[in-house]
Structure formats: structure tokens, C-alpha cells
Amino acid sequence: MASGTESSEAATAGPPPSVEEIRTTALAALVDADSEVVLDQWRVAYLGRKSDLTNVLRSISSLPAEDRKTVGASANQLRGALEEALAEKAQELKAGPSEIADALDVTLPGRRRRSGGLHPTTQTIREITDAFGAMGFQIAEGPEIEWERYNFDALNIPADHPARDQWDTFWLDSPDGKGRSDMLLRTHTSPMQARLMEQTDPPIRVVIPGRCFRYEATDATHEWHFFQVEGLAVDRGITFADMKGTLFEFARRIFGPERKVRFRVDFFPFVEPGAEMAIDCFKCNGQGCSMCKGTGWIEIMGAGMVHPAVLRNVGYDPEVYTGFAFGMGVERIAMLRHGIDDVRQFASGDLRFLSQF
Numbered sequence: 001m002a003s004g005t006e007s008s009e010a011a012t013a014g015p016p017p018s019v020e021e022i023r024t025t026a027l028a029a030l031v032d033a034d035s036e037v038v039l040d041q042w043r044v045a046y047l048g049r050k051s052d053l054t055n056v057l058r059s060i061s062s063l064p065a066e067d068r069k070t071v072g073a074s075a076n077q078l079r080g081a082l083e084e085a086l087a088e089k090a091q092e093l094k095a096g097p098s099e100i101a102d103a104l105d106v107t108l109p110g111r112r113r114r115s116g117g118l119h120p121t122t123q124t125i126r127e128i129t130d131a132f133g134a135m136g137f138q139i140a141e142g143p144e145i146e147w148e149r150y151n152f153d154a155l156n157i158p159a160d161h162p163a164r165d166q167w168d169t170f171w172l173d174s175p176d177g178k179g180r181s182d183m184l185l186r187t188h189t190s191p192m193q194a195r196l197m198e199q200t201d202p203p204i205r206v207v208i209p210g211r212c213f214r215y216e217a218t219d220a221t222h223e224w225h226f227f228q229v230e231g232l233a234v235d236r237g238i239t240f241a242d243m244k245g246t247l248f249e250f251a252r253r254i255f256g257p258e259r260k261v262r263f264r265v266d267f268f269p270f271v272e273p274g275a276e277m278a279i280d281c282f283k284c285n286g287q288g289c290s291m292c293k294g295t296g297w298i299e300i301m302g303a304g305m306v307h308p309a310v311l312r313n314v315g316y317d318p319e320v321y322t323g324f325a326f327g328m329g330v331e332r333i334a335m336l337r338h339g340i341d342d343v344r345q346f347a348s349g350d351l352r353f354l355s356q357f
């Protein structure tokens, strides 16, 4: 027993701590002192008669002459520093919690970070392409700056054809600056029909979202830039019935399972026959209201069977292959679905609009 006690005392004794070690431990211990009682214990432990610092100060006279001055100076400096720190801490405790601590109410709920989101146009594009994706369509994209050839000629719209007037066009200047070049900002996504058919052999089933541009005055229903989603399906034996079935399914996926669709003859130079597809008004169920302007129907896209001349232009044999194409305005679909009344909101960058989606 006795020997055990002796050995544990020997283990804790060790070499006396240096002035710097005393400083470190003393100041660290002071941080935690949170009452006058603890503060007094601290004073006894680090500045008291039996403290390490007092021991150092007492032992100075027995040090070798060359050490006395430096050790003495640093030990005295430390005593001053500790006394000062003690006084400061005592003051702090007396003053009570600081103003900052008072102002910090940890029970307040945190400030929520504003998170970004997908633009309503992007959301709508994804909903549209998802609907066609579920029916086996792939997605492709094409250039916004397009050759006249793809935007018009390949689509059976020759230079002198009055149908060109249907598309108000931003032309790029010619390199010499005199007049226009044969490049333009695409007026629709249909040029991608020709590009894809040139690049690939049938079967093709693809939807093509993208931005389009038209040189026109803006108002609540017209923008000079907007998005379309184009669609194209080409294979042996594709019929108008396939087109109707596909677009009917699309309408039900986007506008609800009760939707009816209506196809009426329309003219686009690159389809024959051409059609305009409408859905029965989802607001009044076809009764007639402000949404459908009293007609009970809402037009949502142009469509038709790919014109034989277009198939020939890209090197397909119209006797072997047939197909259908369609194109719709994305903002228009989003406006219908969300009851948005002004197309200019989409590009406004106004967070009061955007944060609703």
C-alpha cells in the first residue's frame, strides 16, 4: 500500500512547469470560470501561495545568475498579466450577460435561404418532352441561328412563296454589311425536321424544344422570342391516325384525362394535309368561357403529315416513308396551364412572377 502511494506521487510530481506552460493552463482555466467562487479557486490555484507561479518566483534566488534576470522578468510579467485577466473576468461576471448575448435569441427561427428554381418555360418544356418521352420519342436540339435553306427552302417554302410572310424574320447581315445574309434567327423549330432527316435514316421519333425568334411588335400574346417544341415521327406506314392518337394522348397527359381533341384543316407548306389541333376548354369543359373566348375550344398546336416534297428534299422516298410533324408554343401551353395573361412575363426576369412556379 505504502509503496503504491509513493509511486503515484512520484508520477504526478514531474519537472516544474515553465512560465509559458503556466500561462497557457492558467488562461485556459480562466475562460471557464463562470462564478465568483470558481474565480476565487482559480486565484488560489494560479496566484496563491502554493501556486506554480509563486514557486517559480521563490526559486529565482537559487537559479544560476545568468537565468535569474530572464526568468524573474517573465514570471513577474505573467503575475501582472494573470492579475489583470482576473480583474477583467471579475468585472465581466459582475456586469452579467453582455448586450450581444442578450440580442442573440437562439429560439428565433433561422432565416430561410432563398433557393432558385426552374423557369416556368423550362418546367413546361420538361413536362411536354416527358409526355412524348413516355411514348418513345427522343429529344434533340438545334441551332438558334439557322440557314435560310433549313428554315424555309428545305421545308417547301421557296423564296418567292407568300407563305414566307407567315414568319417575320430577323436576318443576319451579310459579311460585307450590305443587305442580309442567308442566315437568320430561326422562326420556328421545324428546320430541325430537315436537319435530323438528313442525318438519320428512319425510323425517327423525336421532339425538339428550342427558342425561336420573330420580328414583330410585342404585346400580351406576342413576343419576339419564345420557345417551341417540335415533333417528328417518320417510318414505313405511319398514318394520320397515328398522329391523332399520339397527339390525343399528349393532350390528355398535359391537360387532364378527360380532354377531347379537335383537328381542323390548316395550312403549313411542309405538311399535307395540315391541321390545327385544339382541346376542349378545360376551364368550362367546352361550355364556352373567357378562357376559350366562348368557343369551347383552345388551339394548342399545328400539325400534319410530312409533305412529300420535304421527304424528297432530305433524300427520303415518299413512296416508302411517311411521317407526321407537329409544333407548339411552349409559353402558350404554360399560359393556359397556369392562367398567365401576358407572355412578356416569361422573359421579364421579375421574381414576383418567377417565384410563383
Ligand code: PHE
Pocket: 187, 188, 189, 190, 230, 231, 268, 271, 302, 303, 304, 325, 326, 327, 328
Ligand atoms: N412550325 C410551325 C409554326 O411555327 C408549326 C408546325 C410544326 C406546323 C410542324 C406543322 C408541323 O407555326
